[in-house]
Amino acid sequence: MNDEIILDIKNVTKRFPGITALKDVSFQVKRGEIHGLCGENGAGKSTLMKILAGVYPYGSYEGSVIYEGKELKLEDRSIRQAIEEGIAIVYQELTLVPQMTVGENIYLGKEPTDNGVINWNKLYSDTKNILDQYHLNVEPQALVSHLGVGKMQMVEIAKALSENAKVLILDEPTSALNEAEIEKLMEILDSLKAHGVTCIYITHKLEEFARITDSVTVLRDGKAVTTLTTKDTSVEELVRYMVGREMKERFPKGARQPGEVIFEVKNLHAVDPGENNRKVLNGVNLNLRKGEILGIAGLMGSGRTELVTTIFGEYGKITEGSIKLEGQEIITKSAREAMNLGISLVPEDRKGLGLVLIQSILNNISLPNLPQFSNAISIDKNAELKACLQQAKDLAIKATNLENPVESLSGGNQQKVVIAKWLMSVPKVLIMDDPTRGVDVGAKYEIYKLMNELAEQGVSIIMISSELEEVLGMSDRVMVMCEGRSNGTLDAAEATQEKIMAYATGIA
Ligand SMILES: Nc1ncnc2c1ncn2[C@@H]1O[C@H](COP(=O)(O)OP(=O)(O)OP(=O)(O)O)[C@@H](O)[C@H]1O
Ligand SMILES: [Mg+2]
Incomplete structure (x- = not known):
């Protein structure tokens, strides 16, 4: 990295009917750096990135973007033009076409052709090359709708990488990735940086800024409040700039008193409804008390989502075991039935x-x-x-x-x-599957407070979370899953990250 400025954002203002999303934003991005962008939900991060990517063309905003010394003037309806200029983006929302294959998605609109006819062999071998180059374990011919959210996100990233961009924008790329996939992405970013690619990186997982960025710009309420050098700042300082005040604790204290057991899962086994020989649950036991928050930890793929969607009547076919609510055995065949019984699921x-x-x-x-x-x-x-x-x-x-x-x-x-x-x-039982993903620190706190209040009113909560800190900060007890089974339950008082990981990886 040198001190050459590749992007000079000058006094950018963007208005939508009724709201000014960006207010006179100015900051600079150096060539070859990984530049973080943080801010609360609605601060304007994605809007600014969409200006750079041509979603909002030149003329639809005030101010200017100087790119490699020249004003960026992207035409209306020409996202392609940004790519030709060397700016690629991975959007916050998934943009893949589910009915198409991985290869078709990556080469959508730029399919290799021979005399005007799509060369499918080349398309799939090029796709394979990109996927292999970045060690992404996805089949080029797989239908996107058959991939999990994490894999879809990796395909989105591969698609942007296939553009050989000079500037790569990643808008919350890790919100759907597991730890191994995140690690892979970090390696990819390191190698792109070594090749001189500039990156703009948005995330709500503030620890990632320290892990990968060189500098961070904070947006608050549409304004760029500061740009900091990563090594001279801290998560606490970023939070202070983001929310405009000190945040002392990340987890509010509850005053709940869990009562008797109202919900019980015993030795639950289930198979994938589409593939009867594929086991997804392999002996799950749990009990949940009235007014309790039970955390469910486990690695991605350990069966956590399968468990809760099976309880909710949306997914797995139960082959053994039972589910009891208030002492009565229940069978839920649809989400509607589960809701009528008093069970809700935040998917x-x-x-x-x-x-x-x-x-x-x-x-x-x-x-x-x-x-x-x-x-x-x-x-x-x-x-x-x-x-x-x-x-x-x-x-x-x-x-x-x-x-x-x-x-x-x-x-x-x-x-x-x-x-x-x-x-x-x-509901009586509220199941939340990773409820704070993509939510900013301040709003996380609000959600935690609400969870505490609900529990105090007697609602029993099951919370899946991939963030160990969150599991530890919010749960009364933690049940850890490994390979489709419940592998252990810990009281919050005795739980530590190490103990949870030992159960999650099957060592304990
Ligand atoms: N197409 C649109 N029409 C109207 N208002 C919009 C539009 N897109 C964004 N906004 C508003 O602009 C503001 C900034 O939104 P933006 O999506 O840039 O936030 P963000 O910082 O990316 O937040 P998050 O962390 O939640 O993704 C918000 O108040 C949003 O409601
Ligand atoms: Mg956004």
């Missing part, structure tokens, strides 16, 4: 499952909860609005109006809408 893949993007925030929150606001003849619109406003306030959803479509919200705020929707029903 993992909120990008795919959770929301109807073109519908209003209000509708998305209230739709599954309409029975609460309805009598035989009509819906009490006032009560509905009031309840939704309360949820939006509790979760600090950053929206100018609940009638706006969900797609106008920033990524993290979309996530909060899904959580709001499931919290509103006040």
Whole structure:
């Protein structure tokens, strides 16, 4: 890295109807560095990146972007032009076409041809080369819809890498990756850096800034508040700039008193409903007390999501074992049945499952909860609005109006809408699959506070989390899964990261 400026962002302002997403933003990115960008949900990070990537063309914003000494002037509807200039982006939202193969997705719009006919052999061998070059374990001909979220994210990254860009923008690339995949991505970024590629890196996992970036710019409320050299800063300092105040603790203290066991899973075995010979659960035991928060830890692929979606009646075919709610054995064949029994699930893949993007925030929150606001003849619109406003306030959803479509919200705020929707029903058992993924530090704290309050009201919570700190910070007990089984349960008082990892990897 030298001190040459590759990107000089000067006084950029971007307005949307009713909101100014970027306010006079200026900072510089050096050639060959990994430049972090952080800020709370809605701070303007993705908007700024979309300007660099040509989603919002020249003329749709004020100010200027000087790229390699020249003003960047991307034409309307020409994302291709940004790529030709050498700027590639991995978007925060998944953008792959699920019905197409990995290769078709990577070469979409730039398929290799012979005399105007797509050369499929070349397309797939080129795909294989890229995947191999970065040691990505994905089949070129696999249908994207058959991949897990983590693999899809790796394909998105491979697609951007295939552009041989000078500037690579990664907007929350690790939110769907497991630890091994994150490690792989870090290696890829190191090697790109060694080749002089410049990277802009966005994440809510603040530890990643120290791990990979050279400098970090903080956005707050649409303004660039500072640019720091990574080695001279700390997570605490970043948080202070992001939220504009000191945050003393990351986990609020609860005052709950868990009661008797109300939910029990005994020796549960299940197979994949599509592939009956593929075992996904291999003997899970757990019990959950009234008003308790039970953390579920485990490596990616250990069966955590399979367990909760099976309990919720959405996935696995149970071959052995039982599930009991309040002493009664229950069989849930659909999410609707589970909800009627008082079980809710905040799903993992909120990008795919959770929301109807073109519908209003209000509708998305209230739709599954309409029975609460309805009598035989009509819906009490006032009560509905009031309840939704309360949820939006509790979760600090950053929206100018609940009638706006969900797609106008920033990524993290979309996530909060899904959580709001499931919290509103006040279930007996609330299952949350990685509830704070992609959510900023301040909002995480709000979600934790809500979880504590719900538990104090007697709601029993199962929380899956990949962040060990979060599991330790929030749970009364931690159940650890390994290869489809429950491999051990620890009291919060005796749990440590080391003990959890020992159970998760099967050493203990
Ligand atoms: N297409 C749009 N129409 C209207 N408002 C928008 C649009 N896109 C973004 N916004 C608003 O601009 C602001 C900045 O959003 P942006 O997506 O850039 O935030 P972000 O920093 O990427 O947040 P996150 O961490 O949640 O991804 C938000 O208030 C958002 O609601
Ligand atoms: Mg964003």
